[in-house]
Amino acid sequence: MNSQTILTSVSVANQTAVPSQIRHLWGVKPGDKLLWSIDSEAKQVTLRLAPPSWGSYMKGLGKHTWKEDAQTYVKTLRTDRVR
Numbered sequence: 001m002n003s004q005t006i007l008t009s010v011s012v013a014n015q016t017a018v019p020s021q022i023r024h025l026w027g028v029k030p031g032d033k034l035l036w037s038i039d040s041e042a043k044q045v046t047l048r049l050a051p052p053s054w055g056s057y058m059k060g061l062g063k064h065t066w067k068e069d070a071q072t073y074v075k076t077l078r079t080d081r082v083r
Contacts, residue, residue, distance in 0.1 A: 004021070006019045006021060006022070018034070022047075026049050028049060032049065032050070032052075033049075033050035034047055034048070034049060034050060035047070035048045035049070035050045
């Protein structure tokens with residue numbers, strides 16, 4: 001793991017800049033969103049680049065949870081209801 005520490009300051013308006021190394025490494029552009037994960041006990045923050053589309057990011061999440069696809073499941077429910 002390649003680790004690097006970069007120091008930034010918080011302005012009087014409570015703002016900070018994203019260091020150029022991070023912007024170039026992650027390809028951060030104006031308008032991109034960042035996720036700040038906070039660990040209150042350890043007093044640590046983890047910063048990640050948010051996905052451009054949450055729908056695309058979440059697509060397929062939990063697909064291994066189901067034993068059959070959604071269409072087959074709904075068809076089975078409808079068949080059971082008719083009986």
